[in-house]
Amino acid sequence: MSRLASWLGVLVLCLALLWLLAPVLAPFVIAAVLAYVLHPLVLRLEGWGRGRLPRTLAVVLVEALALLAMVGLLLLLVPVVWREWPLIKQQLPLVLDRLDASLRPWLAQWGVEVSLDLGEIKTQLKDYLTANREDWLAPLLSSLKLGGSVALAVAGYAVLVPVALFFMLHDWTRMVRLCVELVPPRLRSRFDSFMLDCDTVLGEYLRGQLLVMLALAVFYAVGLSLFGLDLALPIGVFTGLAVFVPYLGFGLGLVLALLAGLLQFSPGHAFLMVAVVYGLGQLLESFVLTPRLVGERIGLHPLSVILALMAFGQLLGFVGVLIALPASAVLLVALRRLREQYLQSQLYSSNDPGTHHP
Template sequence: MSDTQSTHTTSPRKLITPLNTLAVIAVLAVLYFAQSLLIPLVFSLLVALLLNPLVSRLKQAHVPRIISSVTLLTVLLTPVVWLGAELAEPAEKWLKAVPKFTLYIEQQVESFNQVMQLGEQEARQELEEPKKEEKDSGFFSWFSRDEEEPEPEQKPDNQPSVSERIEQGGAELLFTSLLAAPLFLAQCLGGVILTLFILVYGRRLFTVFIDEFPQVTNKDKVKATVKSIQSELSKYIFTVATINAGLGIMTATALYLLGTQDFILWGSVVALFNFVPYVGSVISLSMLLMAGLVQYNLTLMALAPATLFMLLNIIESQLITPLVLGRRMQVNPLIVILWLACMGWLWGMAGVLLALPILVCIKLVLVQMDKAPHWIRLVEAK
């Protein structure tokens, strides 16, 4: 009897780990296959969190939420649309220039390899010349004259050259970007509409849910907690967006004074990729290095755009951001890199850009709700 009781008591514990594993797999599958729906939803929630305090204040000033929401979205989207229209032509030009730049680098590497191979062949011939003279003067020199040297191998006619393969790769990249443009525009439009509806009707929906559903027991505490979370998240999103925009403007100004072409494009790229910690700075630095090499060729001046950005990025990441955000937003760098890898695997580039805001949002929610303190300490550990 005791044995049966022990088996009955231990069997649920044995099922906990498999069930948790299946739950994690199910969540990952939903996040992966529903990314076209979830990415605009997450983006809309973040923008709504940013604008909702302003909408609420305007509501207290007797401004209807629909009017304030439309006005704020228009003010927010106007510079974005203007930048998109201004940067479309330079971005297309650089997309076409990337294969040519890659071909130029490939040619420089090939020429360097040829010089090295010629030097090795000359050194080898100098070493082999005495041996050939000794061999030709012997009895077997009569047979060596009849031997034919092997002909060099010829490449098949249908095999494309390196330049053709690079041009084909660039054409495929441009074609893929054009095919993805309608879906991207549809997602942006859907995100804007969803943000508008969240700002107008989200607060009322939340109030009804708290007041009417019996599952919510301590209604005042839930409202206070949600209000605090929303305030903290709004401050964080606004602060990070302001810092990144400032870094982009300073980079564009420095590149303009330097005389770099398409400085507005590079400032926008820097501001966008600065939402991705550590990795985004490396990507921006690489792109500015490429821009310098294309404009100034293989000279010291080619390093100037990347050097200026690196100085500005060091000031921003080591001085301004820690001073403004403080310790509350501190996240372990290793956790950030692992989180970026996971979000990039799930949602691609959009996941990489949204990774840190989502991680900080989860952390703030756990802190405000006083849940999982050990996980919070793990995320903040340095």
């Protein structure tokens, strides 16, 4: 009993520290997750060098490759912004007029009578988009003062995460060994076996998630191209690769596609394109790709994947959706171990005294 109380006390203390230090630990947690994903690449790069490639150089190459991949994803937005921003300034009043002409009759069919006076909105937007730097410099500086803490936090993440990632990648093996040494020797074999199963399941999850991202990138790019969108390739690829951030990546891609569609097509064509492509894409991701390519790889039934996403999202919000599948994979390994121990326990194998025969 005293041993159980000690372990519970340690667990409560660790959870309290995590809760209190969460804002400080967040960039280090992000770096640790990235280090877990990228460390096998460091080992493989060292192996390709047959031991002649210094570990520091291997770490620098892998981290540079990862940062270039992230920057490349953001650079997909450059042609969108470069092309659409001048069109926004020129055609936004026309787009608002088309929206007014389309929405008013459509709402009237449902018995909703509204009068959309967009003249003032168009004037303000046009003035804002064509204003000189001096006109918006003062409100910009004012907003920067209000959001200074946010900007500082973003800058801190941009510096801390790469620095922490470098040291974690460089010393990952030693850090893991130090953590394993804290496990009592009598539990070491079971702990190693459990972590090995978790590592295998998480590896399958990462490979499955990569396949989902690539499949969705192709789907969105082809779907938008079939509707004739000029910027189908960058918007589609960005949407597909950004789905690893639930809701945020999908929502940003949807907004970009809708904006590009409104500037190129009529409002009806643009809304139909977004509804069809992004509606089918969301159904394809939620009910086909993620359950099949991710759920089956980690041993989760498709219904279990949907339930996990909903349950973790309800409990932890956006962060819960982000960690739902990898956390479910680790939980699945733990439940398998508990089931095996239960089937081998006396509680399962003992005879019922009421039915025992000598």
